[in-house]
Amino acid sequence: MNIKEASHKIGVSSSTIRYYEKISLIPPILRNQIGIRDFDQHMIARIKFIKEMRAAGMSIKALQKYIHLFDKVNNSQNEQIELLKQQVEIMEEKRDDIQFAINHLNYKINHFYDHTLKTEQELKALEKKKH
Incomplete structure (x- = not known):
């Protein structure tokens, strides 16, 4: 199958496939x-794997290292597992940051009239004094 067909089947752009190559x-x-x-089925499967790892938040650099271990290094399972564990840590940190932001916004919503609005009015008053 050609690159356009492969692109459609995998759900990534042709330019992304060329970049991966x-x-x-x-x-x-x-x-x-x-x-x-x-493209044969093996290549389709490989690109799908890369797409899934990118969707899991793995950076290109980390993915290149992982793929290198997968392709070139015998007995690299421990290093591959370490890379995956690092990725989990990165994603957990991002999740925690997002959860903090969600909690903050929910607080602002739940306390709009008794906190948020009051804080905004104080900021406006400070700006007026400044000018």
Whole structure:
């Protein structure tokens, strides 16, 4: 299948696939007689794997390291697991930051009239004094 068909099947753009190839997340894709990339099921599965890891928040740099271990290093399971654990820590930190923001906004909503509005009025008064 060509890159347009692969792109549609996987749900990533053709330019993303080319980028993954350029930065060696996927190996060079075989080409047919007229030079068009020809994707097989193995390559489709690999790009889907990369897409899932990106959706899990893994950076390109971390993913390149993970893929390198997967492709090139024998007995790299411990290093792969460590990379995955690091990713979990990163995502948990992001989750905590998001939860903090949600809690803050809910507080502002729940205390709009007795806190938020009062704070806004105090800020406006300070601005008037400044000018």
